[in-house]
Amino acid sequence: MSAHGKGHGGVGAYIGVFLTLMALTLLTVWAAYQHLGIWNTPVALGIATTKAALVALIFMHLKDSPKLTAMVVGSSLLFLAFLIFVTASDYLTRKWVPIYFR
Amino acid sequence: MSTSEPVPAVRPARPDYLNASYGVRSWLLTSDHKRIAILYLITVTFFFAIGGVAAALVRLELLTPAGDVFQAETYNKIFTTHGIMMVFFFLIPAIPAVLGNFLVPLMIGAKDLAFPRINLLSWYLLVIGGLIALWALIHGGLDTGWTFYTPYSTVYSNGWVVVTAVGIFIAGFSSILTGLNFIVTLHTMRAPGMTWTRMPLFCWGMYATAIIQILGTPVIAITLLLVGAERLFHLGIFDPAQGGDPVLFQHLFWFYSHPAVYIMILPAMAVISELVTAFSRKPIFGYKFIAGSSIAIAALSFLVWGHHMFVSGQSVYAGLVFSILSFMVAIPSAIKVFNWTATLYKGSVSYQTPLLYALGFIGLFTFGGLTGLFLASLGLDIHVHDTYFIVAHFHYIMVGGTIMAYLGGMHYWWPKISGKLYPEYWSRVSAWVIFIGFNLTFFPQFIVGYLGMPRRYHQYPEEFQVLNVMSTAGASILGIGYLIPLVYFIWSMRYGKDAADNPWGATGLEWQTPSPPPTENFVETPVVSGRPYDYATGREEVALG
Amino acid sequence: MASPTHAALAHDDAPPELRHHFPDLAKQREASSLGMWVFLVTEVLFFGGMFLAYAIYRETHRRAFEGASNLLDLKLGATNTIVLIVSSLTMALAVWASGRSRKNATVLFLVLTMLLGATFLGIKYVEYKQKFERHEVPGPHFVVPQDEETHQPLPRQSEMFFSLYFCMTGLHAIHMIIGLGLVSWLVVRARRGEFSERYNTPVDMVGLYWHFVDIIWIYLFPLLYLLGRHTL
Numbered sequence: 082m083s084a085h086g087k088g089h090g091g092v093g094a095y096i097g098v099f100l101t102l103m104a105l106t107l108l109t110v111w112a113a114y115q116h117l118g119i120w121n122t123p124v125a126l127g128i129a130t131t132k133a134a135l136v137a138l139i140f141m142h143l144k145d146s147p148k149l150t151a152m153v154v155g156s157s158l159l160f161l162a163f164l165i166f167v168t169a170s171d172y173l174t175r176k177w178v179p180i181y182f183r
Numbered sequence: 184m185s186t187s188e189p190v191p192a193v194r195p196a197r198p199d200y201l202n203a204s205y206g207v208r209s210w211l212l213t214s215d216h217k218r219i220a221i222l223y224l225i226t227v228t229f230f231f232a233i234g235g236v237a238a239a240l241v242r243l244e245l246l247t248p249a250g251d252v253f254q255a256e257t258y259n260k261i262f263t264t265h266g267i268m269m270v271f272f273f274l275i276p277a278i279p280a281v282l283g284n285f286l287v288p289l290m291i292g293a294k295d296l297a298f299p300r301i302n303l304l305s306w307y308l309l310v311i312g313g314l315i316a317l318w319a320l321i322h323g324g325l326d327t328g329w330t331f332y333t334p335y336s337t338v339y340s341n342g343w344v345v346v347t348a349v350g351i352f353i354a355g356f357s358s359i360l361t362g363l364n365f366i367v368t369l370h371t372m373r374a375p376g377m378t379w380t381r382m383p384l385f386c387w388g389m390y391a392t393a394i395i396q397i398l399g400t401p402v403i404a405i406t407l408l409l410v411g412a413e414r415l416f417h418l419g420i421f422d423p424a425q426g427g428d429p430v431l432f433q434h435l436f437w438f439y440s441h442p443a444v445y446i447m448i449l450p451a452m453a454v455i456s457e458l459v460t461a462f463s464r465k466p467i468f469g470y471k472f473i474a475g476s477s478i479a480i481a482a483l484s485f486l487v488w489g490h491h492m493f494v495s496g497q498s499v500y501a502g503l504v505f506s507i508l509s510f511m512v513a514i515p516s517a518i519k520v521f522n523w524t525a526t527l528y529k530g531s532v533s534y535q536t537p538l539l540y541a542l543g544f545i546g547l548f549t550f551g552g553l554t555g556l557f558l559a560s561l562g563l564d565i566h567v568h569d570t571y572f573i574v575a576h577f578h579y580i581m582v583g584g585t586i587m588a589y590l591g592g593m594h595y596w597w598p599k600i601s602g603k604l605y606p607e608y609w610s611r612v613s614a615w616v617i618f619i620g621f622n623l624t625f626f627p628q629f630i631v632g633y634l635g636m637p638r639r640y641h642q643y644p645e646e647f648q649v650l651n652v653m654s655t656a657g658a659s660i661l662g663i664g665y666l667i668p669l670v671y672f673i674w675s676m677r678y679g680k681d682a683a684d685n686p687w688g689a690t691g692l693e694w695q696t697p698s699p700p701p702t703e704n705f706v707e708t709p710v711v712s713g714r715p716y717d718y719a720t721g722r723e724e725v726a727l728g
Numbered sequence: 729m730a731s732p733t734h735a736a737l738a739h740d741d742a743p744p745e746l747r748h749h750f751p752d753l754a755k756q757r758e759a760s761s762l763g764m765w766v767f768l769v770t771e772v773l774f775f776g777g778m779f780l781a782y783a784i785y786r787e788t789h790r791r792a793f794e795g796a797s798n799l800l801d802l803k804l805g806a807t808n809t810i811v812l813i814v815s816s817l818t819m820a821l822a823v824w825a826s827g828r829s830r831k832n833a834t835v836l837f838l839v840l841t842m843l844l845g846a847t848f849l850g851i852k853y854v855e856y857k858q859k860f861e862r863h864e865v866p867g868p869h870f871v872v873p874q875d876e877e878t879h880q881p882l883p884r885q886s887e888m889f890f891s892l893y894f895c896m897t898g899l900h901a902i903h904m905i906i907g908l909g910l911v912s913w914l915v916v917r918a919r920r921g922e923f924s925e926r927y928n929t930p931v932d933m934v935g936l937y938w939h940f941v942d943i944i945w946i947y948l949f950p951l952l953y954l955l956g957r958h959t960l
Contacts, residue, residue, distance in 0.1 A: 092824065099817040106809050106949075110802070113954035121958050125950035133943045140820045140939045147758075149370065150765050157769035160398045161776045163485050165783060168434045171489065171501035172784055179499050294749035297759040363766045371759040372749075401770040405777035409895065417867040418891040420781060425866075426789050426885035435777050 214299035234268035266329030278450035292374025316350025362396030388453020451588030463530025476515035540591030547583025572632030598682030623657025794956030815844035
C-alpha cells in the first residue's frame with residue numbers, strides 16, 4: 082500500500098471503464114426485452130456483476146490493492162452466498178415429501 | 184496469592200492510564216482503549232444487573248405453579264427484558280468490549296486500537312442503544328421474547344417493538360465497529376516480530392469473534408429494520424396475507440442470532456486458553472489447533488442456523504442438512520476442550536481463583552455442548568423444543584460458559600487493570616458459590632424440560648414444583664455469588680494490596696508492562712522473538728527494546 | 729512492516745495528519761483502507777438480507793413481481809443508472825486529482841459528484857411521487873394495479889413487490905444522502921487545501937463508499953426495473 086492512491090489506473094482507464102459501463106447499461110435494457118426464456122434473469126445478473134466488478138477493480142482500485150483486501154471482499158461474497166443459497170435450499174425443497182409419507 | 188517477584192512496600196508514583204488525568208471529561212472524551220474498557224465494564228455491569236433483576240422476578244414467579252405474582256402479560260415482558268438485556272447488552276459486548284478492548288493492544292504490543300475515536304463512538308452507541316431499549320422495555324414493555332418472531336411482533340404484539348428494535352439496531356453498530364476495530368488492529372498494529380503464530384490465543388479468539396460481528400450483525404440490523412417498517416408503514420414483507428413468509432424472518436434472524444451465540448462463547452474460549460496455560464505452567468497443547476478451531480467455529484457458525492427452526496415448517500431436507508452441520512460444530516469445540524485438558528495434564532497446576540473459574544467453564548461448557556447435540560438431533564429436538572431443556576442448555580453455555588470465563592478473566596487481569604490485588608479468600612468463596620448456585624439453578628431445568636414443561640409460561644402443572652423450587656433457590660445463591668465479586672473488586676480498588684507487574688509469573692506482553700499500564704502501554708515498542716506460552720524453558724518469551 | 733527504529737524516528741518530524749499510535753502515514757493509510765473495506769463487507773450483508781427477501785418472493789410470486797415491475801418508469805430508472813455511473817467517474821477523478829495535489833480539480837470533481845448525486849435523488853423523488861399518486865405505495869391506501877398489457881388486475885402479491893421496491897430503493901437513497909453529506913465535507917476540506925499527494929485518505933475512503941453505493945444500484949436497476957420486460 083505504498084502507492085498512496087496515485088498511479089492506480091489513471092484517467093485513461095477510468096474513461097474506458099466509464100464507456101464500458103454505459104454500453105453495458107444499454108445492453109442490459111436491450112436484453113431485458115428479448116425472449117430468452119429462463120435466461121433473462123441470469124443474463125441481467127451477469128451484466129450487473131460485470132459492471133460491479135469493473136467498478137470494484139478499477140474505480141475502487143481493487144486490482145492494485147493488497148491480497149488481504151481481495152480476501153475481505155471474497156469473504157463478504159462467500160457469506161452472502163451462504164445466506165442466500167442455504168435459505169433458498171429450504172424454499173426449493175419445501176414441497177419435497179419424505180419417502181415414508183408417500 | 185503467589186507472586187513471582189516481591190512487591191516493594193512503597194512504590195514510587197508513576198504515571199499510568201488511571202492517574203494520567205482526572206475528571207469526568209477526561210473519561211467521557213478519552214480515546215485510550217484501556218479507559219474505554221473501563222467505561223464498558225461499568226456499562227455492561229449495569230445492564231447485567233438489570234437483566235439479573237428481571238431473571239430474579241422470573242424465578243420468583245416460577246416458585247409456585249399458580250401465576251400469583253404477575254399476570255401473564257407482565258411475565259412475558261419480564262422474561263423479554265431479561266433476554267434482551269442479557270443477550271444484546273451484556274453477553275455480546277462483555278468479553279470483547281471489556282477484556283478485548285483492554286488486552287488486544289497490550290497483547291500485540293500496540294499503543295492503541297487502530298481507530299481509537301471509533302472505539303469511543305462504539306461505546307456511546309452501546310450506551311445510547313441500551314438506554315433506548317431499556318426505556319422501551321420498562322416504560323412500554325415488550326412481550327415478544329428476545330427473538331421478535333413474526334407475525335406476533337409485526338401484527339399482534341402491543342409492546343414497544345419498534346423502539347426496542349431501534350435500541351438493538353444502534354447497539355448493533357457498536358458491535359460492528361468493535362469487530363471492525365479488532366480486525367484492522369490485529370492486521371496492521373502487531374509489534375515487530377509478532378507474527379500470526381506468535382499471537383496469544385486470546386487475540387485469535389477476538390479475531391474469530393470479530394469476523395462474526397462483521398458478517399452477522401448487519402443481517403440482524405436489516406431484519407429488525409424490516410420488522411419496524413412492517414409495523415410502522417404496514418408493509419407486508421413477513422405477512423402471509425400479502426404473500427410474505429414468517430419463516431423467512433426466522434431465517435434472517437437466526438443467520439445472525441446463531442452466530443451471535445459464538446460471539447458470546449468464542450471470547451470465553453479465548454479467555455480459558457490463557458487461564459489454563461498460565462496456571463498449569465505449561466505451553467498450551469496444540470496452539471495451532473486451538474487457533475484454527477476458533478476460525479473454524481466462526482465459519483461453521485453461519486451454516487447451522489436452521490437447527491432453531493426444526494419445527495417451524497422449513498423443509499425436512501433443509502432440517503436434515505442443518506442437523507448434520509450442527510453436529511460438525513462439535514468437532515472444533517471438542518478440539519478446544521481436549522487441548523485444554525491436555526494442557527492441564529501433568530502441568531504444575533495451581534488452583535488460583537481464575538483457574539477455578541476456568542475449570543468450572545470446561546465442565547459446564549462440555550455439559551452444555553453435549554446437550555446441544557441432543558438438540559441438534561431432529562427427532563429429539565421435536566420432543567424438547569421450546570421446553571426448559573433448551574433453556575437449561577443455553578444457560579449452561581451462556582452463564583456456565585461465558586459468564587464463568589468472563590469472571591475468570593476479570594480475576595486474572597484485575598491486577599493489570601486496577602493495579603490492585605483482590606482478596607484471595609473471598610474470591611475462592613465466590614467461585615464456589617457461583618458454581619453451586621449455577622448448577623442448582625439450571626440442572627433441574629434439564630429434567631423439568633425433558634418432562635415437558637414449556638418455556639415462556641408463568642404457570643405450570645403442580646408436579647413440576649419441586650424442581651422449580653430448587654431452581655429458584657439456586658438462582659438466589661447465584662445472585663449472591665455475583666454480588667461478592669462486585670463488592671470486593673470495588674473494595675480492592677481502594678484497600679487492595681498493590682499488584683506487581685506480573686503477579687502470576689505469566690508470559691505475554693501485557694505482563695511485561697507496569698500494572699496498571701501507562702497510557703502509551705509500553706515505554707518502548709516491544710520486539711517479539713519467540714513462541715507464546717513459553718513456560719517450559721522458564722524464560723520470558725519477550726525481550727523489551 | 730515497520731522496524732522499531734523506524735517507529736521511534738517517525739515522530740520527530742511527524743506530519744500533522746499522523747495519529748500518535750501509528751508509526752508512519754503508510755501504515756495509517758493501510759489501516760484506514762482495510763477498515764473501510766471491512767465496513768463495506770457489513771454493507772454487503774446489510775443489503776444482502778433484502779436481496780434474499782427479494783429473491784425468495786420473486787420466485788414464489790413470479791407473475792405478480794413481473795407485472796408490478798413493468799409498472800415502474802424504465803426511462804427514469806435508466807436515466808438514474810447513467811447519472812450514477814457518471815458520478816462514479818467524477819468521484820474516481822476526484823480521488824485521482826486529490827492524490828496529485830490538484831486542488832482546483834479536486835474541488836471541481838467533488839462538486840460535480842454532488843450535483844449528480846442530487847440529480848439522482850431528484851429523479852427518485854419524481855418516481856416516488858408518481859407511486860403515491862397512483863396508489864402504488866404499500867399499506868392501507870394501496871390499490872392493486874392493473875397489468876400493463878392485459879389490463880387485468882395483478883395478483884395480490886404485487887404489493888409485496890412495491891414493499892421491497894420502497895425498502896431497497898429507500899435504503900439506497902439514505903445511503904446516497906449520507907454520501908452527499910460526506911462529499912460536501914470533503915469539498916470544505918479540499919478547498920482548505922488539506923489533501924495532497926502525501927495525504928488524501930478521506931477522499932479515497934469516501935470514494936470507496938460512493939462506488940459501493942453505485943454498485944448496489946447496478947444490481948437494483950435490473951432486478952427492479954427490468955425483470956418483467958420480456959413479458960411485454
